[in-house]
Amino acid sequence: MLNRLAANLMITAGALVIHAGAAQAQNFPSKPVRIITNEAGGGNDFVARLITTGITANGTMGQQVIVENRPGASGAIAADTVAKAAPDGYTLLVYSNNFWTLPFIQKVPYDAVHDFSTVSRATTAPNVLVVHPSLPVKTVKDLMVLAKARPGELNYATGGIGSSPHLAAELFNTMAGVKMVHILYKGTSQAITDIMGGHVQLFFATAQGAMPHVRSNRLRAVAVTSSEPSAFFPGLPTVAATLPGFEISSITGVFAPAKTPAAVISRLNQEIARALEREDVKKRVFDIGVIAAGSTPEEFATIQKSDMTRMEKVIKAAGIRVN
Numbered sequence: 001m002l003n004r005l006a007a008n009l010m011i012t013a014g015a016l017v018i019h020a021g022a023a024q025a026q027n028f029p030s031k032p033v034r035i036i037t038n039e040a041g042g043g044n045d046f047v048a049r050l051i052t053t054g055i056t057a058n059g060t061m062g063q064q065v066i067v068e069n070r071p072g073a074s075g076a077i078a079a080d081t082v083a084k085a086a087p088d089g090y091t092l093l094v095y096s097n098n099f100w101t102l103p104f105i106q107k108v109p110y111d112a113v114h115d116f117s118t119v120s121r122a123t124t125a126p127n128v129l130v131v132h133p134s135l136p137v138k139t140v141k142d143l144m145v146l147a148k149a150r151p152g153e154l155n156y157a158t159g160g161i162g163s164s165p166h167l168a169a170e171l172f173n174t175m176a177g178v179k180m181v182h183i184l185y186k187g188t189s190q191a192i193t194d195i196m197g198g199h200v201q202l203f204f205a206t207a208q209g210a211m212p213h214v215r216s217n218r219l220r221a222v223a224v225t226s227s228e229p230s231a232f233f234p235g236l237p238t239v240a241a242t243l244p245g246f247e248i249s250s251i252t253g254v255f256a257p258a259k260t261p262a263a264v265i266s267r268l269n270q271e272i273a274r275a276l277e278r279e280d281v282k283k284r285v286f287d288i289g290v291i292a293a294g295s296t297p298e299e300f301a302t303i304q305k306s307d308m309t310r311m312e313k314v315i316k317a318a319g320i321r322v323n
Contacts, residue, residue: 028089028264032064035254036078037094039071043290047122047252048094050284054275061271074162075099076108083115087257089264092119097251098162100308104315105162106322112308117265119254120272121295121303123285126226126249127168127204128233130219135201140223140242143202147178154180155200159188161322164250167311168204168225170318175243195219206250207232207289225249232289251307252290253300265297 035052037044045067052065070078075095085091093099093116100112110116129140137143147154158166161184173180183200185191188209195203196218203210204225211232213219223239224230227247239246254272256265275281276294285292295303 026263028267029061029063031090032066033061033090033092033268035065035067035092035094036070036082037067038069038075038078040069043250044075044095044252045069046288047285047290050281051094051122051254051272051275054278054281055271057278057280058271058274060274074102074106074160076102076110079112080109082255082257083110085257087117087260089256089260089268091257092268093255094122094252095255097164097253097304097307097311099255100304101162101167101311101315104308104312105320113305115258116255117258117260118297118300118304119256119265120269120276120297121251121253121293121300122272122276123252123290124249124293125207125290126224126230126232127164128207128210128214128224128230128236129168129172129202129222129239130195130205130210130214131202131222132195132198132200133217133220134198135220137202137222138220140237140239143222144176144178144242147176147180151179152181154178154202155183156180157183157185157191157195157200157203159185159191162315162320164248165191165204165206166320167314168248169202170320171246171248171314172204172239172243174314174317175246192219204248209289211289231286231291251303253304269294269297 035048037048048067052067055061055065070081075098079093079099082091082093102108103112131137137146156169169180191203192209194200196213210219214221221233221236223237224233225239225248227240229238273294276292282292
């Protein structure tokens with residue numbers, strides 16, 4: 001009898017929780033929604049503001065969506081702010097996959113899986129392997145042969161430890177069985193300048209950073225890091241065509257605090273999907289070398305966990321760490 005009573009109470013409590021969540025979603029949003037990201041003017045900020053612009057233009061949200069910048073600590077401050085926010089859908093995080101690989105590189109105040117609910121992937125962009133034109137490399141196979149013949153002599157540039165270009169190069173080192181040396185710069189611009197000057201040999205650059213210099217023949221594009229050929233570099237092969245399974249891209253997505261009601265997540269996902277489907281939004285991101293690529297919350301969670309598994313292995317194998 002007591003067991004049946006306890007079971008009935010649990011069912012009733014569960015029904016009340018579901019009902020409360022549904023009621024909350026029905027009234028959502030009743031005040032402005034904040035999107036937290038890192039410094040103004042960066043790639044994450046661009047995506048965050050593009051999403052807010054698209055949502056505002058659609059006019060279906062019924063409330064303002066405001067971007068707030070929390071710079072510093074490689075995004076840890078922005079992520080921690082959202083992790084500690086109320087799980088009500090009014091505070092969101094927009095950040096690239098550095099957000100979930102950073103915990104493998106340095107201590108952070110958040111758990112990238114348990115402290116957040118995935119809302120939607122927003123954009124994706126491949127890296128492109130570029131070399132100085134004087135380097136006798138026109139294919140991925142050429143680079144593998146040269147790197148094996150000159151172990152420890154070829155240098156690759158990056159604009160940050162644990163960045164997408166850094167992880168792409170270390171993934172290449174691992175899968176190709178070569179050893180190229182990391183040259184760290186304070187930013188992407190200086191890295192590209194030094195490659196064009198012949199001071200370093202190669203860079204797994206962003207499409208945005210590489211395109212103008214490839215078109216002017218100051219850099220040679222060798223391959224893209226996505227699993228499929230990229231519209232940004234028509235005719236350019238993938239690294240995976242030579243190294244099957246090689247894939248790395250920069251992914252930006254939207255997160256809410258953990259335990260945000262599923263109905264609220266669903267509403268946010270619908271609004272973001274509408275924003276990303278706008279032709280003006282697609283064009284603006286494509287013009288800077290990025291693809292608008294929404295997803296369901298479940299698809300994004302799968303993408304995140306898969307990327308974390310792969311990148312953790314790369315980071316540990318390369319010994320990448322920030323003290």
